[in-house]
Amino acid sequence: MDKQNIQSEPAISCKSVSKKYDTIEALKGIDFTVERGEIFGIIGPDGAGKTTLFRILTTLILADSGTASVDGFDVVKDYKEIRKRVGYMPGKFSLYQDMTVEENLNFFATVFNTTIEENYELVKDIYQQIEPFKNRRAGKLSGGMKQKLALSCALIHKPSVLFLDEPTTGVDPVSRKEFWGMLKNLKAQGITILVSTPYMDEASLCDRIALIQNGQFLKIDTPRNIVNQYENKLWAVQSDNMHKLLNDLRTNDLTSNCFAFGDKHHVSVSSEQLSINSLKETLDKLGHTNIEIKEIEPTIEDCFMQLSQK
Ligand SMILES: Nc1ncnc2c1ncn2[C@@H]1O[C@H](COP(=O)(O)OP(=O)(O)OP(=O)(O)O)[C@@H](O)[C@H]1O
Structure with a gap:
């Protein structure tokens, strides 16, 4: 050539x-x-x-x-x-x-x-x-x-x-x-x-x-x-009991996936029914204290997790 x-x-x-x-x-x-x-x-x-x-x-x-x-x-x-x-x-x-x-x-x-x-x-x-x-x-x-x-x-x-x-x-x-x-x-x-x-x-x-x-x-x-193509809303969630929090978030019917990310858990939310306040209330009822939930921008790792679970 x-x-x-x-x-x-x-x-x-x-x-x-x-x-x-x-x-x-x-x-x-x-x-x-x-x-x-x-x-x-x-x-x-x-x-x-x-x-x-x-x-x-x-x-x-x-x-x-x-x-x-x-x-x-x-x-x-x-x-x-x-x-x-x-x-x-x-x-x-x-x-x-x-x-x-x-x-x-x-x-x-x-x-x-x-x-x-x-x-x-x-x-x-x-x-x-x-x-x-x-x-x-x-x-x-x-x-x-x-x-x-x-x-x-x-x-x-x-x-x-x-x-x-x-x-x-x-x-x-x-x-x-x-x-x-x-x-x-x-x-x-x-x-x-x-x-x-x-x-x-x-x-x-x-x-x-x-x-x-x-x-x-x-x-x-x-x-x-x-x-930019990340499909859901993404929230960073923490409480005093992070281990129980991970299980509770994973068993919630309205979240699509959840994984530990540094000192927070990242929760992907596809449902319009779930709001930050309603999730807070649910976690409160499950006995969590010092709950913090914030909407965040996804990282490549979040995208990877989402794509790998399709
Ligand atoms: N010579 C080999 N014989 C048998 N299996 C192999 C061989 N080389 C790689 N594999 C297997 O093929 C798959 C891909 O391995 P590969 O080394 O290409 O991945 P990688 O992404 O580079 O990961 P790592 O960083 O662990 O090397 C793995 O399941 C690995 O165990």
Whole structure:
């Protein structure tokens, strides 16, 4: 395929991709495309199928059925081309623990037939933060520093598509925030990013997201549109006895679902018959004290809970 044709293809395209491990259906007919220059998030809990999808797209395993392409190349036929063009940061950072920071980066550069100097501009902002520790072994770095080194290694050959599988899992909140800042900078340099995360709060940092559960996409859209499409009213409820409150809310005929969210319970209400005051009265009769109920804006997690129960 010539260069111009490649540029008109989406960065990633997946059509009816399925994968089984014995009897476990890890992916059940995944369909989506990622446009060039997007930060696209795959959001879902452990075991939803995120890693399996990443491995198929980075040509490490084969799908049982369906087709997929990356940067315009077919994941089966053109796997060699794809390997040159993608950067992959697996969930468990693939660093050589006994090699130093600099040796790790050098190694990845050499594997891709390049040098640190050649693509230094691309990794500079990230690598400079760990450069003071360049003689330290990777195994002795903190979680946040390991993450920065792993990202530098995934970028050192200037990939056009970057695959980041749960890059912020096990990383402290400050480093998580910094990390998303780095992704924005990479996007500004024209790199397409597919990133998976179990943290629903990170969804809003993506251009578009797919919510995944049990090997299926529940929804694909911008985080804003997903939140706007939330169907019910949503209330945050608390009382002195949160455990009993959860049971009482779940057995109420007029609420559609309820789950614990931080120090409150989030209750989804589809019925017009139920008002905040009438729910307060009901809970009062059930013996609850210090009841507080507030209407709130749904988060992506609320949307996920609603969609996953359909
Ligand atoms: N090599 C394998 N052999 C058998 N089952 C597997 C294998 N790899 C994954 N699975 C199963 O396939 C399903 C999807 O797993 P996958 O690792 O893709 O999900 P995930 O969303 O990345 O979750 P996690 O963050 O836990 O890895 C799970 O039920 C998992 O147990």
